Amino acid sequence: MSLAGGTEWLQLWERAVPGPPRRRRRELLASAGARGAFHPAQLPVGRANSVLLRLHATLFGPRLDCRTACPACAQALELEVDVADLLGGEPSLAAEQARLQVDEWDMHFRLPSELDVDAAHDERDPESARRLLLQRCVFECRRGEEPVSILAAPSDVQARLVTRMEELDPLATIDFQLACGGCGHKWSSALEVDAFLWAKLDAWARRMLHEVHELARHYGWSERDVLAMSPWKRQIYLDLVAA
Numbered sequence: 479m480s481l482a483g484g485t486e487w488l489q490l491w492e493r494a495v496p497g498p499p500r501r502r503r504r505e506l507l508a509s510a511g512a513r514g515a516f517h518p519a520q521l522p523v524g525r526a527n528s529v530l531l532r533l534h535a536t537l538f539g540p541r542l543d544c545r546t547a548c549p550a551c552a553q554a555l556e557l558e559v560d561v562a563d564l565l566g567g568e569p570s571l572a573a574e575q576a577r578l579q580v581d582e583w584d585m586h587f588r589l590p591s592e593l594d595v596d597a598a599h600d601e602r603d604p605e606s607a608r609r610l611l612l613q614r615c616v617f618e619c620r621r622g623e624e625p626v627s628i629l630a631a632p633s634d635v636q637a638r639l640v641t642r643m644e645e646l647d648p649l650a651t652i653d654f655q656l657a658c659g660g661c662g663h664k665w666s667s668a669l670e671v672d673a674f675l676w677a678k679l680d681a682w683a684r685r686m687l688h689e690v691h692e693l694a695r696h697y698g699w700s701e702r703d704v705l706a707m708s709p710w711k712r713q714i715y716l717d718l719v720a721a
């Protein structure tokens with residue numbers, strides 16, 4: 479898998495450009511999953527993020543160059559992150575089903591998947607989204623011997639459960655603790671792997687269309703002809719056109 483052929487990635491880009499970010503994420507996951515044995519929508523969120531990180535490594539290299547700005551003084555900050563370092567935090571086995579006991583509460587649950595998060599996105603506020611995620615992911619909840627809804631559990635028990643889910647799927651959220659070299663302000667910033675990867679693909683696709691445009695205008699070749707060319711041959715023609 480690489481960007482060299484170009485056509486399928488350009489088609490993915492074209493399909494996903496008009497859609498919302500969740501749709502782009504699904505398209506990226508599906509394109510990676512088509513080559514594996516898993517159904518991307520059923521993956522726990524952190525597992526899906528690791529698939530996207532590996533896709534980034536394959537298409538654009540193993541390093542993520544992140545740029546952000548200090549929220550206090552706006553000074554720019556650059557951060558280099560290695561995909562391998564992030565993947566090192568991933569447990570070797572995904573705990574797809576797990577159990578947590580807190581006092582008299584006994585909860586059997588699975589980790590939130592992409593489908594669960596999609597469903598939660600349709601909720602009107604974060605609190606209803608949180609409740610929906612718990613309802614979907616906890617398939618058995620007992621207080622002592624009595625089966626009850628997870629929503630009947632006190633908020634500290636629910637919070638313990640959410641914390642346990644995060645521990646079992648650590649790449650579900652990728653946070654960095656940052657410090658500004660200018661003013662000393664410290665803050666936490668989350669890496670949205672899908673948005674990061676999408677921005678790279680978007681820049682690549684626009685560059686490709688520009689190259690097609692240049693060569694089509696000069697030589698009259700079709701988009702298909704230009705995309706079928708190897709990148710180095712295309713570059714030689716582009717250099718000749720610019721000369």
Ligand SMILES: [Zn+2]
Pocket residue numbers: 548549550551552553658659660661662663
């Ligand atoms: Zn600052």
